[in-house]
Amino acid sequence: MDQWYKIDNTGKIFHAVSNASNSAVFRVSITLHETIDPKILQEALDIVVLRFPTLNVRVRKGLFWDFLEQNDQVLKVKEETDYPCAPIDRKENNAFLIRVLYFGKRIAVEVFHSLTDGGGAAEFVKTLTYQYLKLKEENVSAEETELMLPNAPPKTEETEDSFLKYATVTNVKNPATNDKKAYQLKGTQLNPPGINVIQGFVDAAALNSYAKAQGTSLTGFLTSLLIKSIHMEKRRRKAEADLITIAMPVSLRRHFPSVSVRNFFSVSNIGVTMNDQIPFDDVIRSVTEQLIEKTDKAFLQAGINRFVSFQSHIWLRIVPVFIKYPVMRFAFNQLGERAKTMTLSNLGNIKLPDSMKPYVDSMDVILYPTNKSPINCGTATVNDKLTITFSRSIEDNEIIKRFFKELTRMTGLDVTAVSNGWGE
Amino acid sequence: MLQQFQMDGVSSVNSCEDCEIYTNESTCPICHQLLSDTDIKTEDRAYPVYNQRQYKLRAQISRMTVIGGIIAILICLLINMIVMPHFLWVFYVAVAVFYLVVSLNHTILSAAHLGGKITAQVVSLTVLLLVIDGMSGSVQWSVNYVVPFVIIAGILLISIIIIKVRLKWTGYVSFLLMMIALGFLPLILYFSGLANVLWPSISAASFSIATFLAMLLIGNASFMTQLGRRFHF
Numbered sequence: 199m200d201q202w203y204k205i206d207n208t209g210k211i212f213h214a215v216s217n218a219s220n221s222a223v224f225r226v227s228i229t230l231h232e233t234i235d236p237k238i239l240q241e242a243l244d245i246v247v248l249r250f251p252t253l254n255v256r257v258r259k260g261l262f263w264d265f266l267e268q269n270d271q272v273l274k275v276k277e278e279t280d281y282p283c284a285p286i287d288r289k290e291n292n293a294f295l296i297r298v299l300y301f302g303k304r305i306a307v308e309v310f311h312s313l314t315d316g317g318g319a320a321e322f323v324k325t326l327t328y329q330y331l332k333l334k335e336e337n338v339s340a341e342e343t344e345l346m347l348p349n350a351p352p353k354t355e356e357t358e359d360s361f362l363k364y365a366t367v368t369n370v371k372n373p374a375t376n377d378k379k380a381y382q383l384k385g386t387q388l389n390p391p392g393i394n395v396i397q398g399f400v401d402a403a404a405l406n407s408y409a410k411a412q413g414t415s416l417t418g419f420l421t422s423l424l425i426k427s428i429h430m431e432k433r434r435r436k437a438e439a440d441l442i443t444i445a446m447p448v449s450l451r452r453h454f455p456s457v458s459v460r461n462f463f464s465v466s467n468i469g470v471t472m473n474d475q476i477p478f479d480d481v482i483r484s485v486t487e488q489l490i491e492k493t494d495k496a497f498l499q500a501g502i503n504r505f506v507s508f509q510s511h512i513w514l515r516i517v518p519v520f521i522k523y524p525v526m527r528f529a530f531n532q533l534g535e536r537a538k539t540m541t542l543s544n545l546g547n548i549k550l551p552d553s554m555k556p557y558v559d560s561m562d563v564i565l566y567p568t569n570k571s572p573i574n575c576g577t578a579t580v581n582d583k584l585t586i587t588f589s590r591s592i593e594d595n596e597i598i599k600r601f602f603k604e605l606t607r608m609t610g611l612d613v614t615a616v617s618n619g620w621g622e
Numbered sequence: 623m624l625q626q627f628q629m630d631g632v633s634s635v636n637s638c639e640d641c642e643i644y645t646n647e648s649t650c651p652i653c654h655q656l657l658s659d660t661d662i663k664t665e666d667r668a669y670p671v672y673n674q675r676q677y678k679l680r681a682q683i684s685r686m687t688v689i690g691g692i693i694a695i696l697i698c699l700l701i702n703m704i705v706m707p708h709f710l711w712v713f714y715v716a717v718a719v720f721y722l723v724v725s726l727n728h729t730i731l732s733a734a735h736l737g738g739k740i741t742a743q744v745v746s747l748t749v750l751l752l753v754i755d756g757m758s759g760s761v762q763w764s765v766n767y768v769v770p771f772v773i774i775a776g777i778l779l780i781s782i783i784i785i786k787v788r789l790k791w792t793g794y795v796s797f798l799l800m801m802i803a804l805g806f807l808p809l810i811l812y813f814s815g816l817a818n819v820l821w822p823s824i825s826a827a828s829f830s831i832a833t834f835l836a837m838l839l840i841g842n843a844s845f846m847t848q849l850g851r852r853f854h855f
Contacts, residue, residue, distance in 0.1 A: 202851055233665070259796035262855035267792070279670055289733045293793075301670060390677035395669070396651055398643065515855045599641055599652045606642040614635070615643040617651030618669035 201268040203252055207361040207509050208461035209312035213257070213264060214519075214526040216310070219391070219591070221285040225564040226319040226545070226578075227306035228327050230557050234300040235334070240275045242329035243298055246348050247273050250322055252357050252460055253313055256293035261518050266313070269294055278306060281392040281620045283566040283589065286310055298326070303559065305330070311461070316545050316563055317449045318459040320578075321346055323561075324550065331557055340551035346459075353457065360456040365506035366499065377467050377537035380443035381432060383572055385592030388621030393589050395564060395618040396598050400611055402547070402584035408609045412479075414486040417544045420577060420586070421446065421468055421489070422482045423608070427601040428539055429472040434596070443469035445538035445571075446489075450502070453495045464501045466492035467537055535570035545578040560585050567591040573598070593621065680731075687726050691719040717753040721746050737780055737797030744776035744801065765817040770808040770826035777801045777833050791841075795848045798833070805830025 205213055216222035247254050254273070255266040271292035278301035286308070291297055295310035307323045314322075329348040331338045340347065346356075388394060402416070409419035425442045432442070447463045456462050468488045470481055491497060508514070514522065545563050562585040563576035573590040588598045602613050636657035637643070638650035645651055646666060648658045695716050702712040724746045729739045748769050755764035780798045784791045808823035817823060837845050 204854065258792070258851065260852045260854060261799075262853065265851055265854065267851070277670075279672070281672065287733045288735075302665065302667070390674055390681050392674075392677060397668070595652060602652065603642050613643045615641075615645050615651045616647060616668035618672075619651075620672060620674070622654060 201251060202258075203255065203266040203357065204359070205257075205264060205266060205312050206359040206460045206462075207505055208315070208463065210263065210509065211526060211530060212311035214523040215530045216285075217527075218285065220568040221283055221566045222311045223283045223286055223308050223566055224311060224316065224319070224576075225282050225306050225308045226316060226323050226561070227304050227564075228323050228561050228580075229304045229559045230327070231303065231559055232557075233303055234305055234330075236275055236277065236300055238333045239298070239300055239305065239326075239330055242326055242333050242348075243273060243275055246322070246326045246329050249325060249346060249348050249350065249352060250459055251352050253296050253309070253318075253322060255295065255313065256288070257295060257312070259519070262515060262522075264519060266295075273298065275300055277301065278304075281618060282306070282395055282564045283308060283393050296322075313461075314459055315449070315461045315463045316447065316543055316576075317451060317463070318461070320545055320548055320561075320563075321459060324548070327558070328551070328554060331554065336557060338551065338553040338557070340553070344549065344551040355457050356459045358456075358458050359460060360450070360454065360458040360462040361502055361506050363456070364450070364454045364499075365502050367503040368506050368510045370504050370507035377443070378441055378469070379536050380441045380467075380469060380539045381428070382536070382539060382570055383428075383592070383597070385572060385594040388591055388593060390621065391591065392620045393564075393567060393591060393618075394595070394620040394622070396588045396590075396595065396615060397562060397617070398586045398602050398605075398613040398615045399560065400584045400586065400605070400613055401582065402579040403582045404611055405584060405609060408611070412482055414482050415489070416579075416584075417446070417542075418482065418486045418489050420544070420575075421542055422478065422485045423601060423604055424540065424542060424575065424597075425470050425472065425481055425485065426478055427597050427604060430600055431597045432472075433474065440471045440473065441469050442472055443467050443538045445541045447541070447543045448493050448498065450498055453498055454502075464498050464505075466497075468492065531570060535568060538571060541565055541571055541574045543574075543576045545576070547579045550580060555581055559583070562587050564589050684727060684731065687723055691723050695719055713757050714754060717750050721750045735793065735797070736783065737794040740776055740779055741797050741800055744772055744804065747772055748807075762817060762819075765808065765811045766819040767822050769811075770822035773801065773804050773807065773826050774829050777805060777829060781833055781836075792844075792848055795845075796852060798837070799852065802830040802834050805833075 212222040254269055256269040258265050258267045273294050275298045278299040286295060295313055297308045299306040305327060307319055309319050324345045325348055328340055328345055406416045409416045412419060421444050424444055428442050446466050446468055448466050450462045450464055468485055470484050543563060543565055548561055550558060558580055560583045561578045561580040563578045564587050565574040565576045567574050567589055572592040576587045578585055606613055635644050635646060638655055638657055641650055641652045646662060648661050649656050698715045699712045728734060728742050751764040751768050780794055780801055784794050805826045808826045811817040812820055812823040
C-alpha cells in the first residue's frame, strides 16, 4: 500500500466521465492457436502484474482529485462470460481496474482508461502472453526492445505522466479547441443494454498495398471508407448535418520518446463535409492531408501544452471533485463528444518477437461506445492479419454492413466476420 | 480472390451474399440470415453464449423502480388535488419515494463501496427528514435532534467498520472524512438560526473532532499519509 500515483492528465477525464452507459473500459486481446490453460495463465499473470505497477492499483477518493493506490489483493484470471468492455465491478474484481479474461484460444485484457491507453494495454497483453508461452515451455525468447520482459524490474520512466514531462508551455490562454459539431449517430439502445461486437478479419498486407495505391495509408483508407459508409447511411436516413468527423487517438510515443505505460495519447479529429457529389478520391485526399497535418509533431506538441494548461489551471485544481466531475462530464459531452461522429482507434501493426509469431493468430482492440458515439471501431494487425472490430450499443448496424460491403467491393479482398450476438 | 481467413480449427466456412462476408457461424453475424443448418461447435465459438435474460431482468427492475415511483407520486398528486387541495401532503410521498429509490438502486442493488452506501444513506435520510419537518410546519425536530444523531450514527458506523476491517481501513478514510465534515452541518444550521437547540449540534461537532483526533492518534503516520493523498491537488 506504499505506492500511490496521481491519475494522469488524460485519465482524470475518463475517471470523471465514466458511468453505466460510458464504461471507459476498453479491451485488447490476443488469440493463440491453442486453447488457453487458465491455471498457467494465472501463474503468468502473478508474475507479469508486478512488472506493471501502474496497472496493479485500485482507485481511492480524494477531495480535489481521486488517486491510484497499490492493490495488494490477487488479480485473478476469469473465464469470459460477460459482453466485452462491461463496467468493472470493483467488488467482484478485488478492486482492480483491470481484468484478465480467457475464452477458448483468446486472452483478453480489459482496462479502465484512467490507467493506460491502447499502447500500454498492448504491451501488457504481449508480456502476459510471452510469460504464458514460457510457462507452457514453448520455445519463445525476446529482447528488451521487443517487449517489456516479465522479470525485469519496473523503471521509473514507465510510471511517469509523460504529458507533464513533454509540456513546453503550461499557461496557454485559451485551452479549449474549436472543433465544429459533427453528425451524430443515434438509435435504439440494445435490449438488454450492453455492447454488441462485429469483427472482420482481412489480409493486412494486401489492404495496405491497396491503400498505398490510392495514395494513402491503411488508417487513411479505413477512415475514408468509414466516412463514406456513414454518409451513405446518413443519406438513407435523410439526416441534415454534413460534417462527418472520425476521432482518432494518436499515440504520442511515436514523436515523444516516452516509455510510460500510462496514458500518453492525443485525439485528432478528421472531418469531411460530405455531399453526394464528392468523389471517394477527394475524401481520401482530404483525410490524408488532415492525417499528415494532425499527426505532425508541432500540432501534437500544441495539443499537449493545451491539455496540461487546462488541467494545471488553479481553479480546476482547487475545486472539490463532487463539483468538478459533473462539470467535466458536462464539458466532455457537450464539447468533446459533439465534435465527433465515431472513434476509430488503430493500434497499428503490433510487433511481436519472431519466436512468438507462430503461436499467435490475431490481435484485436474493442472500444467502449458512449451515448453520443454509440458505434466505435478499433483495428489491430498482427502476423499480417488485420482485425477490424465494431462495437455498438444501439440496434442499427447498417453502417457496419455497408462498411464491410464497400471494403469487399473496392478492394476485392475477402472479409471473414464473427459477432458476439449481444442484444440480438 | 484472396483466401479468406478462417478461425483456427474450423473447416466449414459459410458466406452471406447480402453482406458479402464469410463466416464460420451458422447465421450471418451482420444480417442474421441463416446460412447453414449446422450449428457452430461450442469450442469454435468466438464469444460465449450470454444469459441475456438475467441482464434484461436487472435492467427492468431498475427501470420499474423509477417508473413505479413516478406513477405512485402522480397518483397521489391526483388524489391529493381532488380530496385535499388545500394541504399538499403529496410532498411527503415524493420525498419518501426519492429515499426508497436511492435505497434500492444505490444501497441494495449497486456494487458501491459500503462506506459510500452509509454516506448516501445519511445524506438522503437527512434530506428526507428536513423536507418532512419543513412540510409539517417546521417545528425543527429534525435539525435540532434527528439530523445530528443520524450523522453521529453514520460516523460511529464507519468507525466501527474501520476497526473491524483493520488492513482494509484506508478504503473508508474518504467516507469517514466526508462524515466528519458533515458533523459540522448541525452547528452551521444552529448558527444560521435554522436550529434552536445547541447541545445535539455541539455533540455532533465534538464527536467529529474526537473521531478525527482518534484517527490521528491510532492511525498516526499512515493516517497522515492518507490525508496527504486525499487532499493532493
